[in-house]
Amino acid sequence: MTAAASQDFVGELAQRHLDAAYSLGRWLLGNEHDAADAVHDAFLRATKSADTYAGGNARAWWLAIVRNCCLARLDTRSRDRRNVSIDDTTGGSDRAEQLLPHSEAGDVEDRIDHAQRQALIVHHLNNLPIEFREALILREIEELSYREIAEVLQTPIGTVMSRLARGRALLQKALAGTAAGKVTHGP
Amino acid sequence: MDHKTAQANLPLYFDGELDRAASREFEAHLDECADCRAALIGLDDLRRTLRDDAPRHTAPDLLRKRIEKLAAAQASRSESIPARRSHRPPRWLAYVASTLLAFVAGGVATSLWQGSPRNAETAEAPAGTQLARDLFASHWRALAATSPVDVVSTDRHTVKPWFEGKVGVAPVVRDFAEQGFVLVGGRIDYVGSARVPVLVYRHGQHLIDVFVLAENATANLAASSAQNGYRLEPLRLGDQPAAIVTDMDAAELEKFVRLFAS
Structure with a gap:
């Protein structure tokens, strides 16, 4: 690939999968600002290393770069504690409980509106260790195949499978926990 | 398919990573096994919850514009470099180019003359x-x-x-x-x-x-x-x-x- 062609290729690729890249950034970094900056970093890095793209799944290649940029940001963030600014939802662990209405189990479903259900799932996802969270997001939200996820995470497929299984089990347990909580809050 | 194999295959089946024949075998087991059915429904509920309730983050317009601009700038830069050079090549460049070309041409001729069979073999x-x-x-x-x-x-x-x-x-x-x-x-x-x-x-x-x-x-x-x-x-x-x-x-x-x- 010539330099110009590979630049065009990266530009096109990044724009086509910009939502996926940004979404991954949001789930890994928590806030809009960092996610956008990480995608920006990723774009620059991708254009620089376009020559190293050796065929295969282009979306997975691009998302792998985005992920690396996110992890680099997380790394500097953990070294520099002043910048901790994860989304609204990880603020307090008791927040999920606050969102739940204290009423009969029967009409709980009706009472929790979409925003509350959304806050609940975001809360539980953000509570998951990052390796399970990213595997779940890539599979369930971005709908990547095992092999694509393995390429993004740079791990063997077996690791992808075990992380997905563990992530799903943890999330199911967490959701069941708040569901049980709902009932006990009733009269 | 025994229950243990079925349990191992369950997520693969759910994620569409099982081949057709194994899927059929798994489905045959599913007809008989309430535990596996319940587990499959559990996974499906979780997926539905995630897809319905987890927020979809779409790239903000500002970011999209930033990337568009960068991509356009890069595309125009890689086009304009050779254009600008060919516009007004310095005199010394032409001189260097001509000697270089003669050197390379000589090299190619020499290597051709040395014979290709040996080269092919080493390659x-x-x-x-x-x-x-x-x-x-x-x-x-x-x-x-x-x-x-x-x-x-x-x-x-x-x-x-x-x-x-x-x-x-x-x-x-x-x-x-x-x-x-x-x-x-x-x-x-x-x-x-x-x-x-x-x-x-x-x-x-x-x-x-x-x-x-x-x-x-x-x-x-x-x-x-x-x-x-x-x-x-x-x-x-x-x-x-x-x-x-x-x-x-x-x-x-x-x-x-x-x-x-x-």
């Missing part, structure tokens, strides 16, 4: 060893992964069409379970930059990879080689060249090769 030997290195590396990579196969099947009628759908090549798939070499499944792997089908067999504790190679690929592959206790043995699979990589000992390997020839 071919590394290609062969490179291929062998790739094959060993693929085998080790597969061993390091939790599962050395992409499609789990002991049924050769499943493995063959699976390959056809993935790489457009349908290798001859034979099962030698009766002779002690059990077909475990198949996977797609890279050899150099080519995607090739790999048939995976098991013999006792040994894993055997049979790489189905492109025509003329084995031409420059040495008869057989060994590395770190692993052996590589080229063979023909029907009319396709192939190569076996395994850690079996020489006698067992020979037996396996003979099975293919029979």
Whole structure:
């Protein structure tokens, strides 16, 4: 690939999968600002290393770069504690409980509106260790195949499978926990 | 399919990573097993919750504009560099270019004159060893992964069409379970930059990879080689060249090769 062609290729690729890249950034970094900056970093890095793209799944290649940029940001963030600014939802662990209405189990479903259900799932996802969270997001939200996820995470497929299984089990347990909580809050 | 296998296959089935025959087997088990049905419904509920309730983050317009601008700037830069140069080339550049060109042309002529057979030979030997290195590396990579196969099947009628759908090549798939070499499944792997089908067999504790190679690929592959206790043995699979990589000992390997020839 010539330099110009590979630049065009990266530009096109990044724009086509910009939502996926940004979404991954949001789930890994928590806030809009960092996610956008990480995608920006990723774009620059991708254009620089376009020559190293050796065929295969282009979306997975691009998302792998985005992920690396996110992890680099997380790394500097953990070294520099002043910048901790994860989304609204990880603020307090008791927040999920606050969102739940204290009423009969029967009409709980009706009472929790979409925003509350959304806050609940975001809360539980953000509570998951990052390796399970990213595997779940890539599979369930971005709908990547095992092999694509393995390429993004740079791990063997077996690791992808075990992380997905563990992530799903943890999330199911967490959701069941708040569901049980709902009932006990009733009269 | 017993319950334990079904449980292991459940997420694969749910994620659409199980081949057709294994899916059918799994569904047959599902009809009889309430536990597996409940587990599957649980996974489906979780997926629905995630897809319905988890927020979809779309890239903000500001970011989209930023990337668009960067991409456009980069595209125009890579176009404008040669344009600007050709616009007004400095005089010394032309001079250097002409001497350089003469030098290169001389070099090419000399190397041509020295004769191509020798060059071709030296180029071919590394290609062969490179291929062998790739094959060993693929085998080790597969061993390091939790599962050395992409499609789990002991049924050769499943493995063959699976390959056809993935790489457009349908290798001859034979099962030698009766002779002690059990077909475990198949996977797609890279050899150099080519995607090739790999048939995976098991013999006792040994894993055997049979790489189905492109025509003329084995031409420059040495008869057989060994590395770190692993052996590589080229063979023909029907009319396709192939190569076996395994850690079996020489006698067992020979037996396996003979099975293919029979």
